[in-house]
Amino acid sequence: MPLDNVVFWVFAPISVASAVAMLVVRNAVHAALFLVVNFFTLAVMYLLLDAPFLFAVQIVVYAGAIMVLFLFVIMLLGVDRGVDVKERLVAQRWLAVLLAVGFVAELFFALRAGIGFATKAPEGFDVVNEAGNTQAVAEVLFRDYFFPFEVTSILLIIAAIATMVLAQRKARVVTQAELDARASEPVTDPVAPAPAKRPGGGVTA
Amino acid sequence: MRTPIAYFLLLSGILFALGTVGVLTRKNALLIFMSVELQLNAVNLALVAFARMHNDLTGQVLAFFSMVVAAAEVVVGLAIIVALFRRRQTVDVDDARELRW
Numbered sequence: 001m002p003l004d005n006v007v008f009w010v011f012a013p014i015s016v017a018s019a020v021a022m023l024v025v026r027n028a029v030h031a032a033l034f035l036v037v038n039f040f041t042l043a044v045m046y047l048l049l050d051a052p053f054l055f056a057v058q059i060v061v062y063a064g065a066i067m068v069l070f071l072f073v074i075m076l077l078g079v080d081r082g083v084d085v086k087e088r089l090v091a092q093r094w095l096a097v098l099l100a101v102g103f104v105a106e107l108f109f110a111l112r113a114g115i116g117f118a119t120k121a122p123e124g125f126d127v128v129n130e131a132g133n134t135q136a137v138a139e140v141l142f143r144d145y146f147f148p149f150e151v152t153s154i155l156l157i158i159a160a161i162a163t164m165v166l167a168q169r170k171a172r173v174v175t176q177a178e179l180d181a182r183a184s185e186p187v188t189d190p191v192a193p194a195p196a197k198r199p200g201g202g203v204t205a
Numbered sequence: 206m207r208t209p210i211a212y213f214l215l216l217s218g219i220l221f222a223l224g225t226v227g228v229l230t231r232k233n234a235l236l237i238f239m240s241v242e243l244q245l246n247a248v249n250l251a252l253v254a255f256a257r258m259h260n261d262l263t264g265q266v267l268a269f270f271s272m273v274v275a276a277a278e279v280v281v282g283l284a285i286i287v288a289l290f291r292r293r294q295t296v297d298v299d300d301a302r303e304l305r306w
Contacts, residue, residue, distance in 0.1 A: 002207040002237075007256035012216050019223040021226050028235055035239050038220075045213060049257045051265050054249075054272075061272055066242065066279050073283045074235060077290050096229035100222035107218040111211045121210050121257045128260055137269070140262045145270075166284035195277050204286060 004048050015041035032070050039063040050125050053134045213254040220247035234286050234296040238279075245275045 018037040025031050043058040111117065129136050141149060220243060227240025249268040256264025290296050 005208050008212060010209045012212070015216065016223070017220055019220055021263070022239065022243070023223060023227045023230070028233060031236055031239060038243065039246065042220075042250055045216070045250055046253055049213065049253045051256070051268075051285065052255050054253060054265055054268055057269065057272060058249075061276060062242075062246065066276060069279060069283060070235070070239065073287060076287065077235070077296060093230045096226045099229075100226045103222045104215075104219055108215060111214055115210055115211055115258075119209055119211060119258075120207060122260055124260050125257060128262060133265075136262055137265055140266050144263075145266055148270065152270065153275050155274065157292060159280050163280050163284040166281070166288050179300070201207045 007044065007048060011041045011044045015045070028074050029071065031066060032074060035070075036063050036067050039067070042099060049121075050129065053137050209257045210254055213257075214251055217247045217251040217254065220250070232297050232299055234289065234298050234301075237298065238282055240260075240287065241282075242275065242279070245271065 015038055018034045018041065022031045022034040022038065025034065039058060039062045043055045043063070046052075046055040046058055217253055224240045224244035225248060228237050230231065231237050231240060243256075249271055252264045252268040252271065254264075256262060256268075284300075289301060293300060
């Protein structure tokens with residue numbers, strides 16, 4: 001059995017299992033960690049498909065930056081177990097599973113009729129990647145797709161500005177009465193531990 | 206490279222279907238968002254597999270663009286979720302269906 005076949009059959013079940021686990025766990029932090037596992041297995045798939053540059057990008061951007069952002073937001077919203085978990089649309093869940101199974105079956109038959117399950121990747125990809133995959137991708141990116149690449153930078157700037165606008169709190173006018181009330185409040189001991197607070201909603205699905 | 210390309214495409218389809226199930230069944234906006242990420246990644250895998258199948262790097266470049274757009278999408282989407290949480294103290298999408306204020 002060739003080695004890349006072994007790698008595929010080790011990592012493909014892990015990939016599917018982590019995706020299923022992400023769907024069924026209750027805790028959002030656990031779901032995020034299962035998603036990280038899934039991203040790593042997909043990175044291995046990129047390696048199998050002779051795309052080492054995307055392998056590195058997948059780990060750095062997805063498993064690194066994006067998942068840290070997700071976990072950061074989960075932390076911001078707080079961990080809660082008291083969320084109403086009552087199912088309001090029971091039929092929708094089974095309908096969704098049915099549709100997913102139907103989609104996969106359809107894809108299976110389409111693939112079998114189309115390219116077939118015996119078709120191996122053609123030889124000659126190392127000619128395309130001759131100077132190294134990163135150099136070859138850079139050549140295509142900066143020669144054929146230079147304008148879309150530049151547009152992407154505008155998109156990123158717009159996204160950054162939009163986030164700042166969406167996430168900022170609006171400044172509120174403070175009246176003199178509020179200032180007086182605040183001044184007359186008893187000063188709390190800054191060393192004393194804060195009272196235990198119930199966590200906010202957001203983490204339990 | 207001995208693994209048939211169709212296996213990668215089928216894996217991509219399975220992951221996409223699982224992501225769709227997540228979007229359709231989860232109630233937490235964050236979990237829905239993670240499922241969308243799963244779908245995006247499944248499509249990226251299909252793109253890279255097609256690039257290998259046709260000996261053409263355009264598929265890899267397209268997957269790269271898709272990752273960049275996904276990063277921007279995550280940033281804006283999470284900001285929307287945080288803004289929603291600030292206003293309603295919950296990220297349950299069933300509680301935010303009035304489509305106003």
